[in-house]
Amino acid sequence: MARRGSGLFSEGRAVEVLGISRLSLSAGRTGFPSTAGSCTLLPRYLMEPRACGSPEPDAVAVSLYSKPVPASGTALSTRKKNVHVLVGVTGSVAALKLPLLVADLLEIPGLEVAVVTTERAKHFYNSCDVPVTVYSDTDEWEMWKFRSDPVLHIELRRWADLMVVAPLDANTLGKVASGICDNLLTCVIRAWDRAKPLLFCPAMNTAMWEHPITAQHVEQLKGFGYTEVPCVAKKLACGDEGLGAMAEVWTIVGKVKEVLLELDLLHQS
């Protein structure tokens, strides 16, 4: 499946975060970067062998140069801009559902989706099944080489109109509750503009869920103004039965729609 590009925009100027002007610096004769030398400045997905239907190099190179975003107040402003939804995914077995969640979100008219993943979450899904850009720690660190370079977690928090962390595992829940930001996902959340909605969908084993620290952490996140999409009871992947399973994908997508409608951000289909 082809990736739907997610140009990330900064202060009205088009900045394709993972491409930026580095491409012109490192481009070879063909206009597409070689895999040597200065190409270490390029994101990993441009350097690795292409797989799972990713676009041709030239197509990627072209897509890296986005057109400027029309400033509000222009003739285009009568049309609603696309709504940018950032999906955070952490190392719960419920991350298996990431492809389904993204696919269902993309069904909502006018939505652009990008994903931020933890390293552990990668274990549970195949990025080839996720038809949008998936950002991880490597991208954050490969992108920033010079003072003028964009900082990915800040670009992402600017780009996103809404964030939904699904699943939110016990580890990242605890980190977010206490302000720890040691990876791309937790940095985006730590820098989050709390005027924008952030939804979180806890998912963990029942024993973890029932530990008293969990309720404290969940309350802390709600105190920050974030919205819980509560977990549900079911037979869990580990065989235990009880509360702790991530809410169903349709519940999460329904909640995203509801919040966007409340903010009058949804396009009419």
Ligand SMILES: Cc1cc2nc3c(=O)[nH]c(=O)nc-3n(C[C@H](O)[C@H](O)[C@H](O)COP(=O)(O)O)c2cc1C
């Ligand atoms: C197979 C497997 C399934 C797991 N499922 C969960 C889960 O559902 N919820 C949870 O909180 N932790 C779960 N964990 C533990 C997390 O993956 C672990 O705490 C990890 O450090 C989380 O890292 P992250 O928060 O950076 O993604 C699971 C671990 C394994 C090996």
